[in-house]
Amino acid sequence: MHGITSVGTFVPRYRLANDLIGESWRAEARPGSRSIANFDEDAFTMAVAAAERCLAVGPEAVDAVYYASTSAPYREKAMAPMLATVCDLRPGVATGDFGGSLRGATTALGLALDAVELGRRKDVLVAAADLRVPRPGAELELALGDAAGALTVGADPIAAVDSFWTRSDDFLHLWRRDGDAYVDHADTRFARQHGYLRNVVEGVAAALQEVGAEASGFAKVVLDAPDPSSARAAAKALGLTADQLVDLHHGELGHTGTAGVLLGLQGALEAVVPGDRIAIVSYGDGLDVVLLTATEKIADWAPARTLSSQLGDRRELDSFTRYCEFRGIVGAGEQTEGVFSSTALLHRTQKQDVRLYGGCCANCGQIHYPIVRVCGACHSEGPFEELKLARSGDVFTLSKERYFPTPDPPLVVSVVDLEGGGRIVLQTTDCDAASFDIGTPVELVYRRYHEGQGFHNYYWKCRPVEV
Template sequence: MNEESNEFGLLATTRYVPRLRLERGDVLAQHRWMAPGLKSLAKGRRAMANWDEDSVTMAIEAARQLRTASPGTAVAELTLASTTLPFAERLNAGIVASALGIAPDAVLRDTASSQRAALTELAAALRRPADTAPQMLLASERRIARPASTQEMIFGDGAAGALIGRGAAIATLVASASTHADLVDHFRQTGEDHEYGWEERWVRDEGYMKIAVATLRQCLKDGGVSAGDVTQFAMPAPLARINDAVAKKLGIAPAALVSAEHDSVGDLGCAQPLAMLDIALRAAAPGALVLVAAFGSGCDALLLRRTAVPCPGPVPDEGRAETSYMKYLSFTRQIDLAWGMRAEMDNKTALTAAWRDHARASRFEAGRCSACGTVQFPRARLCVNPECRAQDTQAPTYLADTPARVMSHTTDFLGYTPDPPFQFGHIDFEGGGRVLMEFTDTDVGELEVGLPLRMVYRVKEFDHQRGFRRYFWKATPVRPAASQASPASTTGAR
């Protein structure tokens, strides 16, 4: 065990991006008649959540990646940061913790209201005593922009996360600084989907060039380093050249600017600082100084030193191009399509029944017979094995992380789903267990018997009348993981 393998700091970082990537050119094609100025923003793609993804489900995917990157770490605290949490009065972090099987005595919290909320929490976590129990920080965003707005082009959906504790740290804290300022560059009233933003050059001159620069200078001063020593500088910004101007004013080398992946993903809002931090750490050499900042109602800045421990976990792949702007509008409920009578159903959730069924739905709990080893879902008092039929021998076992394969599949163009066709089938789990369940993120013609699958936590149904949503696990094909290598270039920041 080397000297760096038992330090307090960042144990892992990650980012999750939905598979669908909306082509900005197709968005422009629908608005060119009235907003031709969007052409300057119409390059590349932006991440687009599927209809059954929200800030909770994407946070869960990021959390699962963190667990894979740092196996065996028992999380004592979990924080979920987002400005688009699905519930205003329900602990959204509790949904995440239930899906992950985090211990009931863990401390959970939601944090919102600012795009720098996640970095504020990360700074607070890293400033805690070194013997603090492991903490998981997740940031996730699914923002809805008004059609034909610049935000519609700039925004992207996705999540990022960080694991903080003592162990094989990939980075340690050198210094931090924070400034609060009620400078309103944009805002969104409670209950509204769309935000309202002020003139971007004013935000640059009064916000970034004054408040952010001062905060970053203080952070560098507290760390006892000069701006020229920084090799990775990550800061989300609404205009492409703001980072350049801030870096130049501070004396940070242009080569240190970290890519915001604008052309392939877009701005992830509250999750963007953590996502850019993940990019920066994967590109940084051992001993390098990484400076990350987030602006919004003030500014937070963190100065970290990269260790020699490799960054664990995968990076997002290129996803699948989506050219249907109408699909995007439908998924975000900004257009009301005529789905027919099959879509007319009352999805009222009995909360008492939901609680009784909690373990099955949140953790994909099955039963394993202690007498014969048969796995069955759902768990029951009687073993389904006709040669056993033992009673009260079912020990809980969880299928969420168990590899599976397609046993049979059906593609239904008549049954209602927000993303037709409706695809479902029987799944065989490794080690036993067979379940009839729904597929998601699956192309028509992709399914075949024996295809490897993994489970993902998604929205099962919406109750739009009462504002509730039910979650459950779905199956999706296992696709080749993206390379874990550092990005070839760290330039092109926003």
Template sequence: MTGLSSIGVYLPRPRLERSKIASAWGSRQPAGERTVANYDEDALTMAVEAAHRCLEDHEALTFDGLFFASTSSPYREKQVASVIATACDLPRAILTADFAGSVRAGLAALTAAVRAVESGSARRILVVASDCRPAPAESALEAIFGDGAVAVVVDAKARLCKFVGAAAVAEEFTFQWRTDTGDSVQVQDARFSISHGYLRDLGEVVERVMNEHGVGADQVAALAVASPDDKAAAQLARAVGIDAKTRLVPSLIPQVGVLGTPDPLLLLASALERAKAGDRIVVGAFGEGAEAVLFEAAAGAGPSACRPSIEKAIARRAPLPSYERYLKYRRILGEDETPVELISNVLEARELQQDVRLYGTRCGSCGMVQYPQARVCLACLKREALEPVKLGKNGRIFTFTVDHLAANLEHPMGMVVIDLEGGGRVYVQTTDCTPEDVQIGAEMTLTFRRLHAGGENYNYFWKARPA
């Protein structure tokens, strides 16, 4: 048996009300709001956040694979799966791969992980789909898109649901794309693309996977299909004979938006939150063809299926004060921070354990945990007994400042000294909070963020956000 044992959901905190987009452009926009990756977030950092939620259920050492799916990886060349694996402190000896190209990559990565575990070539794989898709300003995509990430653990325990079967078709069909030099997603006539692309291809694979496993339309408890807009999924349900009112997993577009590669996983998560053991769930994704997967809910399904619940993930929100702020976050308008020099890969390699895996030093002689890694113990001044130790991610603010002078894209910026649970003191920037949140004693969690850019490269490091 192979299936999903854990789901981590990450939605960035900033939200943009679509009415703000409408008033900026004098256009009509759908109701609700979309998630917006913070200025220091991208598909990589959101993936690390989602992946860490799964690590609350599973020891990092038990993984032997990590697949990353995204159409908006911060790198065209450089594998992001291995960066995520390192930031999650997964073992070195694991299989990693980036899945890209279309929003179908999220489900494709999940299917590949299932096949690998099913075949016995891997024991436990972390699959992370994450997107922060660039939309042209004043386009319809700008309002409908959202940003976020979903991570799932695939293993033989199949605590949440077990894999039953999958079906796929592949065929050239130009609907949404971004060229190698393009800086935003383009879209062809949506009406034709949905009727002759989305409905045709996705309908075909959904019906095929049901037929191949003898599941009638009335036996499907939930249809979790990604949708390019707020209507297409319901059209698809009708086309395959599934009752859209009762069986279609409700769209998250009103509160979240179209995420891209994470969508099928997020809808599956939503279905599992409402499911009971034995329920059949069909998950679907499209993009130059389509793919559908049939799952059967297991004992772990139910309201606590996800970390956190989708409702809670949606509730952690902070509305952006303006549309312009969104443009600034995406570096479309406004002043970016002064770029830094390219950081030497010698330094990066030497400090990888310390800076990315977040290890400090523990003194075997006196027990003090210290960061960054020490050469001589700060407390007992001994050199012999120092050993690397992984730091905790949670702690309390010992002291702080809210700095209006620091070179940063967002002003003012909190800088905090945090005493971590399990020992060690770190000094980091704050994010995802207001100046009022930055107080002595406040509980914070470390989060992997884009620290700065320079020399045509991005640098990532840990910041603190409210726990």
């Protein structure tokens, strides 16, 4: 029996109230909000966070990593190998990137299932994230949110996959051309009728018929939809009750692209008991319908962070201008390409700085980061044992920098004592600088520092565990 062995999700901490968007355009006030990735986040860093949460309560090792996104930060450069490194996976794991399709998470899931069922892979990690930027002032501005999700596929699952039904459909619904900054879309009502509803109604019927199931037999249905109105229309057409539908939190987060169905999957897994059936309906240039049954193992499984705790862990953006600055729509956009960086340097220190290893002096036990050759504590030449550093700690001291350029001033720089040893200096993010102080517990998050030498320079930052 194969299926889903773990799930993790990541919702960025910032929310932009639709009221603030409305105010900026002198439009009518609208309820709800959108989840907004911080200025240092992207569709890669969010995927890292979701993958780490998935692996924290999932399999100990994976032998393949698939990454799906319509908004990956590189056009040419694979994300899955980077993801494998940051998550400190075995060097050389099989990887694959899935771009372009909003259905990418389930496409990857389907291929992961194939690989596992064929016996080619044992445990596969699928991570999906999106940070899709709507055109300022356009309809989509109230609709798109940022998030990430991850799952693992393997044997002895918490939810067994009973069937995976898929069909492709060449329909121009949402798109972003090469070189475009913003997502565009077809006429809303046309696309809802002829793109979304047609695919969902026909597809779900076919998928259910294939296994002889009824829609009413599912405890939970993850019904992906580009907007809440489309979701309501589809639920009605399929005869689904409110109890069956997993809340995708469109009102608070917006549609989170490829991550949406994974947020929904976690929502379903948080709610079901062994024996409950789950359906995932994933839309975009066609349809994937995944039918699952929760196993006995679901009773012992809990996510690293529940969806409700992530929804509560939020900071409000104080202005629409701040949002525009985060996305580089206004402001200097931080002209950071002149910052020194070096591919040679970064490659040389990949284990230390990406996998985040320190060196433990065999002579005196002092944990050094960065790794040294001669121990500053006992002056011996070690040897130094490489040691994976904890992703959490406490602030020993800090500076709140008003002159270091950042879209979110002041820039807090923290000296962090890591749990289990080692001290590190990190930029601090997702925080309220005024209340951030010595002793604050922090977690490490992988973020973008700058664009030195014309590539994305990622490294660790810290953020308060909760706000």
